[in-house]
Amino acid sequence: MNQINPPKGTHDIYDLEGVANQYIETIFSSLCGFYGFSYAQTPIFEHTELFERGVGDSSDIVRKEMYTFKDKGDRFITLRPEGTAGIMRAIVSNKLYANTDLPLKYFYSGEVFRYERPQQGRFREFHQLGVEEVGVNSIYNDIEVILLGYSILQTLGLKDVKLKINSLGDKQSRDNYRAALKDFFADKIDDMCEDCHDRYNTNPLRILDCKVEHDQEIVRHAPIMRNYLTEKAETDFVETLEVLNAFGIPYEVDNNLVRGLDYYSGVVFEFHYTSKTGQNYGAIGAGGHYDHLVEEIGGPALEGIGFAFGLERLYAVMRDDSLLEGIDEGLDFYVMSVGTKSFTDAFSLLTSLRASGFKCESSFDGKGFKQLFKRANRKKAKFAIIIGDDEVDKEVVTIKNMLTEEQFMVPYAQVIDKADELIDELEAHSHHHE
Protein backbone atom coordinates (compact mmCIF):
# COMPACT_ATOMS: atom_id res chain seq x y z
CA MET A 1 0.00 0.00 0.00
CA ASN A 2 1.16 3.53 -0.58
CA GLN A 3 2.48 5.53 2.30
CA ILE A 4 0.49 8.15 4.18
CA ASN A 5 2.32 11.44 4.53
CA PRO A 6 1.92 13.95 7.37
CA PRO A 7 -0.35 16.92 6.51
CA LYS A 8 1.47 19.95 5.10
CA GLY A 9 2.87 22.23 7.79
CA THR A 10 2.90 19.58 10.53
CA HIS A 11 5.97 17.81 11.86
CA ASP A 12 6.77 14.87 14.08
CA ILE A 13 8.90 15.42 17.14
CA TYR A 14 11.29 12.74 18.39
CA ASP A 15 14.87 12.04 19.49
CA LEU A 16 16.87 15.24 20.12
CA GLU A 17 13.90 17.54 19.48
CA GLY A 18 11.80 15.48 21.88
CA VAL A 19 14.42 15.65 24.64
CA ALA A 20 14.99 19.35 23.92
CA ASN A 21 11.30 20.19 24.10
CA GLN A 22 10.97 18.49 27.47
CA TYR A 23 14.01 20.37 28.70
CA ILE A 24 12.68 23.72 27.44
CA GLU A 25 9.29 23.05 29.04
CA THR A 26 10.93 22.15 32.35
CA ILE A 27 12.97 25.37 32.46
CA PHE A 28 9.92 27.34 31.34
CA SER A 29 7.56 25.93 33.96
CA SER A 30 10.06 26.08 36.79
CA LEU A 31 10.80 29.77 36.15
CA CYS A 32 7.07 30.51 35.83
CA GLY A 33 6.73 28.83 39.23
CA PHE A 34 9.42 31.09 40.72
CA TYR A 35 7.47 34.11 39.47
CA GLY A 36 4.24 32.88 41.06
CA PHE A 37 2.46 31.68 37.92
CA SER A 38 0.39 28.52 38.00
CA TYR A 39 -0.35 26.08 35.18
CA ALA A 40 -3.59 26.23 33.23
CA GLN A 41 -4.94 24.14 30.37
CA THR A 42 -7.75 25.20 28.09
CA PRO A 43 -9.43 23.39 25.18
CA ILE A 44 -7.60 23.07 21.87
CA PHE A 45 -10.84 24.05 20.13
CA GLU A 46 -13.21 26.85 21.04
CA HIS A 47 -16.22 28.59 19.52
CA THR A 48 -15.01 30.52 16.47
CA GLU A 49 -16.53 33.67 17.92
CA LEU A 50 -14.02 33.67 20.79
CA PHE A 51 -11.15 34.29 18.41
CA GLU A 52 -13.11 36.70 16.21
CA ARG A 53 -13.71 38.82 19.28
CA GLY A 54 -10.59 37.99 21.25
CA VAL A 55 -7.91 38.02 18.57
CA GLY A 56 -9.79 40.53 16.43
CA ASP A 57 -11.56 40.61 13.08
CA SER A 58 -8.88 42.66 11.40
CA SER A 59 -5.94 40.42 12.31
CA ASP A 60 -4.40 38.20 9.63
CA ILE A 61 -4.94 35.27 11.97
CA VAL A 62 -8.72 35.65 12.00
CA ARG A 63 -9.06 36.80 8.41
CA LYS A 64 -6.96 34.13 6.77
CA GLU A 65 -5.35 31.61 9.05
CA MET A 66 -7.90 29.88 11.25
CA TYR A 67 -8.75 26.20 11.09
CA THR A 68 -12.50 26.57 11.32
CA PHE A 69 -15.12 23.90 10.73
CA LYS A 70 -18.70 23.10 11.56
CA ASP A 71 -19.05 20.23 14.00
CA LYS A 72 -21.80 17.62 13.83
CA GLY A 73 -24.04 19.89 15.88
CA ASP A 74 -23.66 22.72 13.34
CA ARG A 75 -21.51 24.85 15.63
CA PHE A 76 -18.62 26.88 14.28
CA ILE A 77 -15.52 25.54 15.93
CA THR A 78 -11.93 26.77 15.56
CA LEU A 79 -8.66 25.09 16.50
CA ARG A 80 -6.94 27.66 18.70
CA PRO A 81 -4.58 29.94 16.75
CA GLU A 82 -2.98 31.28 19.96
CA GLY A 83 -3.25 30.80 23.71
CA THR A 84 -4.35 34.10 25.20
CA ALA A 85 -8.03 34.13 24.15
CA GLY A 86 -8.60 30.69 25.71
CA ILE A 87 -7.06 31.70 29.03
CA MET A 88 -9.18 34.88 29.08
CA ARG A 89 -12.29 32.84 28.32
CA ALA A 90 -11.42 30.47 31.16
CA ILE A 91 -11.02 33.42 33.51
CA VAL A 92 -14.47 34.70 32.51
CA SER A 93 -16.25 31.31 32.34
CA ASN A 94 -15.00 30.30 35.79
CA LYS A 95 -15.17 33.80 37.29
CA LEU A 96 -11.59 33.33 38.42
CA TYR A 97 -11.26 37.05 39.09
CA ALA A 98 -13.89 36.84 41.85
CA ASN A 99 -12.29 34.28 44.14
CA THR A 100 -8.65 35.18 44.28
CA ASP A 101 -6.32 38.06 44.80
CA LEU A 102 -5.39 39.86 41.65
CA PRO A 103 -3.41 39.64 39.51
CA LEU A 104 -4.28 36.20 38.17
CA LYS A 105 -1.11 34.58 36.89
CA TYR A 106 -1.24 31.56 34.57
CA PHE A 107 1.16 29.82 32.26
CA TYR A 108 0.25 27.39 29.51
CA SER A 109 1.81 25.26 26.86
CA GLY A 110 0.39 23.46 23.87
CA GLU A 111 -0.38 23.17 20.17
CA VAL A 112 -1.70 26.07 18.15
CA PHE A 113 -2.90 26.03 14.54
CA ARG A 114 -2.58 28.60 11.80
CA TYR A 115 -3.18 28.09 8.10
CA GLU A 116 0.03 29.79 6.98
CA ARG A 117 2.40 29.11 4.13
CA PRO A 118 4.88 26.65 5.63
CA GLN A 119 8.53 27.71 5.43
CA GLN A 120 11.68 27.68 7.56
CA GLY A 121 10.48 28.05 11.17
CA ARG A 122 6.84 28.43 10.15
CA PHE A 123 4.40 25.58 10.65
CA ARG A 124 0.64 25.10 10.52
CA GLU A 125 0.66 23.16 13.74
CA PHE A 126 3.20 24.48 16.21
CA HIS A 127 3.61 24.86 19.96
CA GLN A 128 3.51 27.89 22.17
CA LEU A 129 4.64 28.35 25.76
CA GLY A 130 3.02 31.41 27.25
CA VAL A 131 2.00 33.35 30.33
CA GLU A 132 -0.80 35.77 31.18
CA GLU A 133 -0.97 38.14 34.14
CA VAL A 134 -4.38 39.73 34.54
CA GLY A 135 -6.07 42.22 36.81
CA VAL A 136 -3.53 44.75 38.02
CA ASN A 137 -2.55 47.66 35.89
CA SER A 138 0.87 48.76 37.07
CA ILE A 139 3.94 49.05 34.91
CA TYR A 140 5.58 46.68 37.38
CA ASN A 141 3.30 43.88 36.23
CA ASP A 142 4.37 44.56 32.66
CA ILE A 143 8.00 44.58 33.70
CA GLU A 144 7.64 41.39 35.73
CA VAL A 145 6.35 39.57 32.66
CA ILE A 146 9.06 40.92 30.37
CA LEU A 147 11.68 40.01 32.96
CA LEU A 148 10.27 36.49 33.22
CA GLY A 149 10.51 36.02 29.44
CA TYR A 150 14.01 37.38 29.42
CA SER A 151 15.19 35.14 32.29
CA ILE A 152 13.74 32.05 30.64
CA LEU A 153 15.79 32.76 27.52
CA GLN A 154 18.90 33.47 29.60
CA THR A 155 18.46 30.23 31.52
CA LEU A 156 18.14 28.33 28.24
CA GLY A 157 21.52 29.75 27.31
CA LEU A 158 20.29 32.29 24.73
CA LYS A 159 22.49 35.11 25.94
CA ASP A 160 22.31 37.58 23.06
CA VAL A 161 18.58 38.05 23.02
CA LYS A 162 17.39 41.25 21.44
CA LEU A 163 14.29 42.68 23.11
CA LYS A 164 12.36 44.96 20.75
CA ILE A 165 9.83 47.11 22.49
CA ASN A 166 7.24 49.75 21.66
CA SER A 167 4.14 51.28 23.17
CA LEU A 168 0.75 51.37 21.47
CA GLY A 169 -0.55 53.64 24.23
CA ASP A 170 -4.09 53.80 25.50
CA LYS A 171 -7.23 54.00 23.38
CA GLN A 172 -6.96 57.78 23.00
CA SER A 173 -3.37 57.45 21.76
CA ARG A 174 -4.35 54.84 19.22
CA ASP A 175 -7.36 56.84 18.00
CA ASN A 176 -5.07 59.84 17.43
CA TYR A 177 -2.53 57.69 15.67
CA ARG A 178 -5.09 55.90 13.53
CA ALA A 179 -6.39 59.25 12.32
CA ALA A 180 -2.84 60.38 11.51
CA LEU A 181 -2.18 57.16 9.56
CA LYS A 182 -5.41 57.56 7.59
CA ASP A 183 -4.33 61.07 6.64
CA PHE A 184 -0.88 59.89 5.66
CA PHE A 185 -2.00 56.92 3.58
CA ALA A 186 -5.06 58.63 2.00
CA ASP A 187 -3.25 59.55 -1.24
CA LYS A 188 -0.96 56.50 -1.24
CA ILE A 189 -3.31 53.62 -0.54
CA ASP A 190 -4.31 53.21 -4.22
CA ASP A 191 -0.72 52.16 -4.98
CA MET A 192 -0.64 49.62 -2.18
CA CYS A 193 -1.55 45.93 -1.98
CA GLU A 194 -5.07 44.51 -1.77
CA ASP A 195 -4.62 43.58 1.90
CA CYS A 196 -3.57 47.11 2.77
CA HIS A 197 -6.79 48.45 1.24
CA ASP A 198 -8.72 46.34 3.73
CA ARG A 199 -6.39 47.33 6.53
CA TYR A 200 -6.89 50.99 5.69
CA ASN A 201 -10.58 50.62 6.45
CA THR A 202 -10.52 48.13 9.31
CA ASN A 203 -7.29 48.90 11.17
CA PRO A 204 -4.68 51.15 9.56
CA LEU A 205 -2.07 50.16 12.19
CA ARG A 206 -1.94 46.81 10.43
CA ILE A 207 -0.50 48.50 7.34
CA LEU A 208 2.77 48.95 9.25
CA ASP A 209 3.02 45.13 9.40
CA CYS A 210 2.74 44.70 5.60
CA LYS A 211 5.43 42.43 4.21
CA VAL A 212 5.16 43.63 0.58
CA GLU A 213 8.41 45.40 -0.30
CA HIS A 214 6.85 48.24 -2.27
CA ASP A 215 4.47 48.94 0.62
CA GLN A 216 7.25 48.80 3.19
CA GLU A 217 9.00 51.59 1.29
CA ILE A 218 5.91 53.78 1.75
CA VAL A 219 5.49 52.71 5.38
CA ARG A 220 9.03 53.87 6.12
CA HIS A 221 7.88 57.48 5.89
CA ALA A 222 4.68 57.05 7.89
CA PRO A 223 4.16 58.92 11.16
CA ILE A 224 5.28 56.97 14.24
CA MET A 225 3.10 55.86 17.15
CA ARG A 226 5.40 57.36 19.74
CA ASN A 227 4.49 60.91 18.67
CA TYR A 228 0.80 60.26 19.26
CA LEU A 229 0.98 58.82 22.76
CA THR A 230 -1.02 60.70 25.38
CA GLU A 231 1.03 62.16 28.20
CA LYS A 232 0.08 59.31 30.56
CA ALA A 233 0.98 56.66 27.99
CA GLU A 234 4.31 58.32 27.24
CA THR A 235 5.17 58.62 30.96
CA ASP A 236 4.32 54.94 31.55
CA PHE A 237 6.46 53.90 28.60
CA VAL A 238 9.44 56.01 29.67
CA GLU A 239 9.17 54.66 33.21
CA THR A 240 9.00 51.08 31.94
CA LEU A 241 12.15 51.62 29.90
CA GLU A 242 13.91 53.16 32.91
CA VAL A 243 13.16 50.13 35.06
CA LEU A 244 14.40 47.83 32.29
CA ASN A 245 17.60 49.89 32.23
CA ALA A 246 17.94 49.58 35.98
CA PHE A 247 17.73 45.79 35.69
CA GLY A 248 20.31 45.75 32.93
CA ILE A 249 17.95 44.34 30.33
CA PRO A 250 19.11 45.45 26.90
CA TYR A 251 16.28 46.58 24.59
CA GLU A 252 15.74 48.47 21.42
CA VAL A 253 12.73 50.73 20.93
CA ASP A 254 11.18 49.75 17.61
CA ASN A 255 8.72 52.39 16.42
CA ASN A 256 7.21 50.08 13.85
CA LEU A 257 6.45 47.23 16.20
CA VAL A 258 2.63 46.95 16.22
CA ARG A 259 2.15 43.15 16.61
CA GLY A 260 -0.27 41.11 14.55
CA LEU A 261 -3.09 40.73 17.06
CA ASP A 262 -5.81 43.30 17.65
CA TYR A 263 -6.00 43.26 21.41
CA TYR A 264 -2.76 44.99 22.34
CA SER A 265 -2.45 48.37 24.05
CA GLY A 266 0.41 49.90 26.01
CA VAL A 267 3.71 48.08 25.90
CA VAL A 268 4.32 45.47 23.17
CA PHE A 269 7.54 43.52 22.69
CA GLU A 270 9.31 40.79 20.78
CA PHE A 271 12.33 38.68 21.61
CA HIS A 272 14.67 38.25 18.65
CA TYR A 273 17.69 36.06 18.41
CA THR A 274 20.03 35.38 15.55
CA SER A 275 21.80 32.06 15.90
CA LYS A 276 25.49 31.61 15.11
CA THR A 277 24.57 30.01 11.80
CA GLY A 278 23.07 33.36 10.82
CA GLN A 279 19.65 31.83 10.26
CA ASN A 280 16.97 34.36 11.09
CA TYR A 281 13.90 32.68 12.56
CA GLY A 282 12.10 35.96 13.21
CA ALA A 283 10.71 36.53 16.69
CA ILE A 284 11.22 33.60 19.05
CA GLY A 285 8.68 35.07 21.42
CA ALA A 286 6.36 38.02 21.61
CA GLY A 287 3.74 39.66 23.74
CA GLY A 288 2.25 42.79 25.13
CA HIS A 289 -0.24 44.53 27.33
CA TYR A 290 -3.98 44.38 26.55
CA ASP A 291 -6.75 46.47 28.02
CA HIS A 292 -10.15 45.47 26.62
CA LEU A 293 -9.65 41.78 25.97
CA VAL A 294 -11.44 40.42 29.05
CA GLU A 295 -14.37 42.79 28.47
CA GLU A 296 -14.44 41.92 24.79
CA ILE A 297 -15.36 38.35 25.68
CA GLY A 298 -17.96 39.26 28.25
CA GLY A 299 -15.96 39.68 31.47
CA PRO A 300 -15.19 42.66 33.69
CA ALA A 301 -12.77 45.44 32.74
CA LEU A 302 -9.48 43.80 33.61
CA GLU A 303 -6.20 44.60 31.92
CA GLY A 304 -3.44 42.15 31.43
CA ILE A 305 -0.08 41.37 29.94
CA GLY A 306 1.32 38.21 28.43
CA PHE A 307 3.74 36.68 26.00
CA ALA A 308 4.23 33.46 24.11
CA PHE A 309 7.34 31.69 22.87
CA GLY A 310 7.31 29.49 19.81
CA LEU A 311 8.68 26.12 20.93
CA GLU A 312 9.88 25.15 17.43
CA ARG A 313 11.90 28.35 17.18
CA LEU A 314 13.43 27.98 20.64
CA TYR A 315 14.50 24.48 19.67
CA ALA A 316 15.90 25.60 16.32
CA VAL A 317 18.08 28.39 17.72
CA MET A 318 19.30 26.22 20.59
CA ARG A 319 20.21 23.45 18.16
CA ASP A 320 21.98 25.88 15.81
CA ASP A 321 23.96 27.33 18.72
CA SER A 322 24.92 23.90 20.11
CA LEU A 323 23.09 24.55 23.36
CA LEU A 324 21.56 21.09 23.42
CA GLU A 325 24.66 18.96 23.63
CA GLY A 326 24.61 18.40 27.38
CA ILE A 327 20.89 18.01 27.93
CA ASP A 328 20.54 14.30 27.26
CA GLU A 329 22.11 13.09 30.49
CA GLY A 330 22.06 9.47 29.48
CA LEU A 331 21.70 6.35 31.59
CA ASP A 332 23.22 5.62 34.96
CA PHE A 333 23.56 1.91 34.20
CA TYR A 334 23.37 -0.31 31.17
CA VAL A 335 22.71 -3.85 32.31
CA MET A 336 24.26 -6.45 30.01
CA SER A 337 23.28 -10.03 30.09
CA VAL A 338 24.97 -12.48 27.83
CA GLY A 339 23.55 -15.96 27.62
CA THR A 340 19.90 -16.66 28.32
CA LYS A 341 20.76 -18.07 31.75
CA SER A 342 21.36 -14.55 33.03
CA PHE A 343 18.21 -12.91 31.61
CA THR A 344 16.18 -13.48 34.78
CA ASP A 345 18.86 -12.06 37.07
CA ALA A 346 19.50 -9.16 34.72
CA PHE A 347 15.82 -8.34 34.52
CA SER A 348 15.25 -8.37 38.27
CA LEU A 349 18.38 -6.28 38.78
CA LEU A 350 17.07 -3.77 36.23
CA THR A 351 13.78 -3.60 38.11
CA SER A 352 15.46 -3.04 41.51
CA LEU A 353 17.77 -0.38 40.08
CA ARG A 354 14.81 1.49 38.62
CA ALA A 355 12.89 1.19 41.87
CA SER A 356 15.90 2.75 43.62
CA GLY A 357 15.77 5.73 41.28
CA PHE A 358 18.47 4.92 38.73
CA LYS A 359 18.05 5.41 35.02
CA CYS A 360 18.85 2.15 33.37
CA GLU A 361 18.20 -0.08 30.41
CA SER A 362 19.04 -3.46 29.07
CA SER A 363 18.39 -5.52 25.97
CA PHE A 364 17.19 -9.03 25.57
CA ASP A 365 17.92 -9.87 21.98
CA GLY A 366 20.93 -12.09 22.68
CA LYS A 367 23.59 -9.79 21.19
CA GLY A 368 27.25 -10.20 22.23
CA PHE A 369 29.30 -7.89 24.46
CA LYS A 370 30.73 -5.89 21.59
CA GLN A 371 27.26 -4.87 20.39
CA LEU A 372 26.08 -4.27 23.94
CA PHE A 373 28.99 -1.94 24.71
CA LYS A 374 28.19 0.03 21.58
CA ARG A 375 24.61 0.37 22.74
CA ALA A 376 25.69 1.41 26.24
CA ASN A 377 27.85 4.13 24.70
CA ARG A 378 25.09 5.36 22.43
CA LYS A 379 22.82 5.58 25.48
CA LYS A 380 25.54 7.51 27.32
CA ALA A 381 25.57 5.02 30.19
CA LYS A 382 27.90 5.90 33.04
CA PHE A 383 28.41 2.27 34.04
CA ALA A 384 27.84 -1.11 32.49
CA ILE A 385 26.72 -3.94 34.74
CA ILE A 386 27.66 -7.26 33.22
CA ILE A 387 25.97 -10.54 34.05
CA GLY A 388 27.26 -13.51 32.10
CA ASP A 389 26.78 -17.19 32.84
CA ASP A 390 29.95 -17.09 34.93
CA GLU A 391 28.60 -14.29 37.09
CA VAL A 392 25.30 -16.10 37.58
CA ASP A 393 27.13 -19.17 38.91
CA LYS A 394 29.18 -17.09 41.33
CA GLU A 395 26.29 -14.78 42.30
CA VAL A 396 28.25 -11.67 41.36
CA VAL A 397 28.13 -8.98 38.68
CA THR A 398 30.93 -7.11 36.96
CA ILE A 399 30.65 -3.33 36.95
CA LYS A 400 32.57 -1.30 34.41
CA ASN A 401 33.04 2.46 34.47
CA MET A 402 32.36 3.39 30.84
CA LEU A 403 34.61 6.44 31.00
CA THR A 404 37.70 5.15 32.81
CA GLU A 405 37.13 1.51 31.72
CA GLU A 406 37.99 0.45 35.28
CA GLN A 407 36.10 -2.72 36.22
CA PHE A 408 35.46 -4.77 39.34
CA MET A 409 33.19 -7.47 40.75
CA VAL A 410 30.40 -6.95 43.26
CA PRO A 411 28.27 -9.62 44.96
CA TYR A 412 24.79 -9.69 43.41
CA ALA A 413 23.17 -8.91 46.76
CA GLN A 414 25.18 -5.69 47.15
CA VAL A 415 24.68 -4.17 43.72
CA ILE A 416 22.13 -1.53 44.80
CA ASP A 417 24.34 -0.27 47.65
CA LYS A 418 27.30 -0.14 45.31
CA ALA A 419 25.20 1.66 42.68
CA ASP A 420 24.32 4.36 45.24
CA GLU A 421 27.96 4.78 46.12
CA LEU A 422 29.13 4.99 42.50
CA ILE A 423 26.57 7.55 41.39
CA ASP A 424 27.10 9.65 44.55
CA GLU A 425 30.83 9.66 43.86
CA LEU A 426 30.33 10.74 40.26
CA GLU A 427 27.99 13.53 41.30
CA ALA A 428 30.31 14.80 44.01
CA HIS A 429 33.09 14.77 41.49
CA SER A 430 31.14 16.69 38.86
CA HIS A 431 30.00 19.34 41.39
CA HIS A 432 33.59 19.72 42.39
CA HIS A 433 34.41 20.71 38.83
CA GLU A 434 31.52 23.14 38.33
Ligand code: AMP
Ligand atom coordinates in the same frame (compact mmCIF):
# COMPACT_ATOMS: atom_id res chain seq x y z
P1 AMP B 1 2.35 35.34 17.95
O1 AMP B 1 1.26 34.60 18.68
O2 AMP B 1 2.07 35.50 16.47
O3 AMP B 1 2.78 36.58 18.62
O4 AMP B 1 3.61 34.37 17.96
C1 AMP B 1 4.32 34.08 19.13
C2 AMP B 1 5.47 33.20 18.79
O5 AMP B 1 5.01 31.97 18.23
C3 AMP B 1 6.38 33.76 17.71
O6 AMP B 1 7.34 34.60 18.27
C4 AMP B 1 7.00 32.53 17.12
O7 AMP B 1 8.09 32.11 17.90
C5 AMP B 1 5.90 31.51 17.23
N1 AMP B 1 5.19 31.33 15.95
C6 AMP B 1 4.25 32.13 15.40
N2 AMP B 1 3.79 31.62 14.25
C7 AMP B 1 4.45 30.46 14.06
C8 AMP B 1 4.42 29.43 13.04
N3 AMP B 1 3.58 29.50 12.00
N4 AMP B 1 5.25 28.37 13.18
C9 AMP B 1 6.09 28.27 14.24
N5 AMP B 1 6.16 29.19 15.21
C10 AMP B 1 5.35 30.27 15.14
